[in-house]
Amino acid sequence: RRDVLVLTPWLAPIVWEGTFSRDILDAQYLQKNLVTGVVTFAVEKYWLFIEGFMSSANKYFLAGHPVNFYLFTDSPEKISHLQMAPENHLFVIPVQDDPRWQDLSRSRMDILSSYIQRQFQHEVDYLYSMDINVQLLAHIGVEIIDALVATISSWQVTPQQDNKASETQPESQSAIPEGQGDFYYTASFYGGSVAEVYKLTRACSAGLVEDRENGIEGPWHHESHLNRYLLQHKPTRLLSPEYYWDTEL
């Protein structure tokens, strides 16, 4: 691929179709006997997305490799029987969610970090957080497996332009100074090794708490914190917008 950037300035590969051989990567992944987890939240009306997400993810996400799906939901009773591939497992985890949307993103980071600490770290090697309101349309394979992985937002704007979502309140813990910022990452799909995801969710959670105490919040908030964290702790691998395409575009 000569038409796109395939390497960041810190030498992390940017994964586009055509840059990798899934066969070689599969062989490497199999050598290591790894288990990968996927975390997703289905709260309030979002339970409607469960079936679509789970059936496409079961088919396309790391097909052929063991995957643990951790589904956090406030309506576990609404989940119909889902057929899972033999190597995959589904864990339904009931949550009581905060009525306020803002607290939703904070408590997700909290929930995630505490579950990593008490459970997930013993069950999986790599962990990915995905928004439930997506359907996978094609295979997402082991090319995503690396220590700290972020997806370039399809709303990608260069640092020089005005940002839709980049935090503009300078007092916020997630503020990125003007002119800085390598890429804009979407909070809808990120992950990595369990240790790295733990550090990330802890840091974002702390930042969100601090902001909230200072009265700063917003609908894109957890995404701003994610971006701030990734500016200071550079991802080891980036996924191109092919991996999460916002259909609003």
Add this chain to the structure above:
Amino acid sequence: RRRDVLTVTPWLAPIVWEGTFDPDVLDSAYKPLNLTIGVTAFAVGKYTRFVRRFLDSAEQHFLRGYRVNYYIFTDSPQSIPRPQLQPGRSLVTVPVQGYPSWQEISMRRMEAINRHVAKESQGQVRYLFCLDIDMVFHNPWGPETLGDMVAAIHPGYFDVPREQFPYERRSSSAAFIPEGEGDFYYGGAVFGGLVEKVYEFTKMCHMTILADKANGIMAVWQEESHLNRHFLSHKPSKLLSPEYIWDDRKPKPPQIHLVRFSTVNKNYKEVRN
């Protein structure tokens, strides 16, 4: 950004060329980690004459500003110069046996490095590079080179088709790579990575070298053949372009913008005896 060369392998390992990275970004990520990086180089027999230039040029260009330990493996420690080094950098000589043939000396390097890591360097350094001594640094060699397991693309073969790679082609050798296989031809003069990875790698190479010895065969390019065999099955996590392992006898092609580390012109007949 470089569009004229391959910058990522099919297994998503970066290939480091001038223009693919920002040294400041990398320094700001690596310097705070307070790492110590080790370098092994073998100066046996007449090869002690190369030490001075190697060290002087390394002091100028190799991971400047980082803590570095030079491990010079030699059969005559008294003939190793000890120039003044930058702060945070040190030099030790590691005694090794001289062998009657240069091929034998070359092949025994894997075993010596492996032994030394087990005994000493694993507690002292995070990353270890194993370099040839008859070479000189001409331009910066920085943290862009650090990775779990790092190999360098041989300057003679970066632009030729795979069929022409001088892999060991006799199936009786443990370094055998059949036609139709192979990713790159890597040079034996440069490899490195996390010290524990280098330990495993040198052990594997030494095992296959011994297996060949037991069968009375020596691979066509000595330990370089074995290195290539092992990097085929256990792919490096990062590749260095030939900028990092150049041969000054070659004319510089357009893809090479900067030569960082290259061979010293020498009389092969003279030094190898």
